Amino acid sequence: MSISPAAFVRRTAPATVAPATPAAPATARPSSTAAPAASATTAAPATPTAPATAAAATPAAPATPAAPATPRPSSTAAPAAPDHSARPDHPEEACAVFGIYAPGEDASRLTYFGLHALQHRGQESAGIAVADGSSVLATKDMGLVQQVFNESSLAALSGYVAIGHTRYSTSGGHAAWEAAQPHLSTMGDEIIALAHNGTLVNTNALRVQLLDLGIAFRSSTDSEVAAKLIGHFTCQTHHMREGIRKTMELIEGAYAMVLINNEALYAFRDPHGIRPLSLGRLSEERGWVVASETCGLDIVGAQWVRDVEPGEVIRIKGTGDDGLVIEQAVPRRRRALCIFEYVYFARPDSVLDGQSVYQAREAMGRRLAAEAAVEADIVMGVPDSGTPSAIGYARASGIPFEEGVIKNRYVGRTFIQPTQALRQRGIRLKLNPLPAALAGQRVVVVDDSIVRGNTSRQLVAMLREAGAREVHLRITSPPVAWPCFYGIDTDVQDQLIASRMTVEQTAEFIGANSLAYLSQKGLESCVRGAHSGYCTACFTGSYPVKIPEQACRHSFCAKMKPQWWPES
Ligand code: SF4
Numbered sequence: 001m002s003i004s005p006a007a008f009v010r011r012t013a014p015a016t017v018a019p020a021t022p023a024a025p026a027t028a029r030p031s032s033t034a035a036p037a038a039s040a041t042t043a044a045p046a047t048p049t050a051p052a053t054a055a056a057a058t059p060a061a062p063a064t065p066a067a068p069a070t071p072r073p074s075s076t077a078a079p080a081a082p083d084h085s086a087r088p089d090h091p092e093e094a095c096a097v098f099g100i101y102a103p104g105e106d107a108s109r110l111t112y113f114g115l116h117a118l119q120h121r122g123q124e125s126a127g128i129a130v131a132d133g134s135s136v137l138a139t140k141d142m143g144l145v146q147q148v149f150n151e152s153s154l155a156a157l158s159g160y161v162a163i164g165h166t167r168y169s170t171s172g173g174h175a176a177w178e179a180a181q182p183h184l185s186t187m188g189d190e191i192i193a194l195a196h197n198g199t200l201v202n203t204n205a206l207r208v209q210l211l212d213l214g215i216a217f218r219s220s221t222d223s224e225v226a227a228k229l230i231g232h233f234t235c236q237t238h239h240m241r242e243g244i245r246k247t248m249e250l251i252e253g254a255y256a257m258v259l260i261n262n263e264a265l266y267a268f269r270d271p272h273g274i275r276p277l278s279l280g281r282l283s284e285e286r287g288w289v290v291a292s293e294t295c296g297l298d299i300v301g302a303q304w305v306r307d308v309e310p311g312e313v314i315r316i317k318g319t320g321d322d323g324l325v326i327e328q329a330v331p332r333r334r335r336a337l338c339i340f341e342y343v344y345f346a347r348p349d350s351v352l353d354g355q356s357v358y359q360a361r362e363a364m365g366r367r368l369a370a371e372a373a374v375e376a377d378i379v380m381g382v383p384d385s386g387t388p389s390a391i392g393y394a395r396a397s398g399i400p401f402e403e404g405v406i407k408n409r410y411v412g413r414t415f416i417q418p419t420q421a422l423r424q425r426g427i428r429l430k431l432n433p434l435p436a437a438l439a440g441q442r443v444v445v446v447d448d449s450i451v452r453g454n455t456s457r458q459l460v461a462m463l464r465e466a467g468a469r470e471v472h473l474r475i476t477s478p479p480v481a482w483p484c485f486y487g488i489d490t491d492v493q494d495q496l497i498a499s500r501m502t503v504e505q506t507a508e509f510i511g512a513n514s515l516a517y518l519s520q521k522g523l524e525s526c527v528r529g530a531h532s533g534y535c536t537a538c539f540t541g542s543y544p545v546k547i548p549e550q551a552c553r554h555s556f557c558a559k560m561k562p563q564w565w566p567e568s
Pocket residue numbers: 274338339340341483484485486487488535536537538539
């Protein structure tokens with residue numbers, strides 16, 4: 001049986017797969033004593049029992065194919081309406097990926113630092129996989145990078161080629177240990193590790209086909225489907241890049257992926273280039289680095305070389321120029337880099353598609369001052385993403401910039417959940433107001449977006465309690481009125497306040513004296529990357545990649561019809 005586009009069009013069952021819970025795993029480990037399956041079509045690492053350290057040694061003996069560990073989704077079951085009440089009131093990024101090929105360097109330690117720089121993109125879990133020419137080792141767990149790794153766990157991860165991942169879940173369930181990445185996959189006598197930023201939109205049917213082939217899954221994530229497909233096709237073709245290429249022909253959606261086998265690093269990106277991925281180089285030809293953002297290159301001393309182009313696969317197996325093999329694996333489509341990267345997700349010290357994120361945000365603030373002026377005494381930003389824009393607003397308007405609130409930087413989404421009493425403190429867990437700056441003032445507050453409106457409402461109330469006389473909210477994006485399916489956690493339209501309320505109604509709900517959003521044209525004028533092709537679907541409802549009907553049945557309000565780009 002083969003996997004084909006025709007086959008996946010035929011099968012559209014939703015995958016509501018419940019992964020088995022490991023006994024007490026701290027780190028991932030396909031046991032080196034567990035017998036691997038005879039081929040990738042049946043391979044799956046054994047479920048760990050209580051491992052302390054990761055090790056996926058090259059398997060030695062074939063085994064009888066095991067029954068799939070995950071229950072088969074029913075092809076007739078109608079999907080239930082999802083419960084989104086617990087979702088955060090802010091766009092949440094999917095993940096960060098990092099990869100390095102550097103013989104002579106401590107690849108896992110450099111990956112650790114790279115993940116630190118990219119921690120803002122995902123704080124639920126972290127993982128590193130490393131290879132030394134003969135085997136692949138991996139460690140992953142729930143929590144922040146510095147909670148998952150320490151000196152001894154990094155020392156155990158020796159090798160010269162490595163990938164890393166930090167996760168915020170948009171697929172495969174929140175806080176699921178099995179969903180932490182990198183995903184390991186056996187391919188005959190070889191193991192690969194894969195890390196993914198983004199969301200694939202058509203993996204339900206592909207998963208069913210892989211299950212039909214006897215391939216077992218440890219999680220319900222889209223990323224594991226991609227890892228298993230690559231393993232399957234690589235086994236068939238005996239060629240890793242061909243396995244990746246065939247997988248890219250099948251999967252749809254947003255992906256920036258890095259992958260290692262026991263001797264090489266691969267980086268590849270979806271044909272629209274929705275999620276970012278940059279290639280850099282260590283000085284004196286010591287090696288190559290790839291990262292979701294350039295701040296991940298900077299921290300390890302790598303110089304940006306180029307972005308991984310949409311639809312491209314880069315194989316890295318050498319430190320010189322000839323160490324790179326670059327292939328246009330699938331045809332490039334109209335560019336659709338997520339414009340929200342500039343608004344909120346990326347760090348201000350990163351450069352995306354040749355455009356400084358800081359400069360783009362400063363320009364958004366200037367433009368907002370021109371589009372939505374107001375008489376006020378001070379301008380403040382909601383840290384961190386609102387700060388450069390507030391500086392821009394202040395410069396353009398002549399109103400002085402003040403801090404207004406201080407961010408509690410070390411409160412993140414970790415596996416230590418706040419208690420109900422702490423949760424009720426809401427925004428106060430993350431932000432503390434400065435009465436000395438706010439008392440008696442008419443305040444312009446610059447923030448990046450409003451999703452459900454509850455956080456903005458708390459923010460305005462908090463500023464008033466601290467003494468602000470007037471609060472004028474200025475938002476550096478247009479209203480978020482459409483769900484995102486490409487790696488951002490805003491996937492049900494009626495949860496978005498802009499789909500239900502006018503700007504005036506929203507201002508009243510939030511309790512602001514005035515509210516204004518940056519116009520679509522204004523936002524696009526501030527983002528001037530080298531290629532100028534952006535996804536703006538969450539503002540416009542015009543989507544670069546079509547979503548299978550079953551996957552978005554509950555996502556749109558009744559009378560709001562999305563537009564799909566012609567080539568999607
Ligand atoms: S829908 Fe919005 S958040 Fe999602 S990829 Fe497009 S621009 Fe980014």
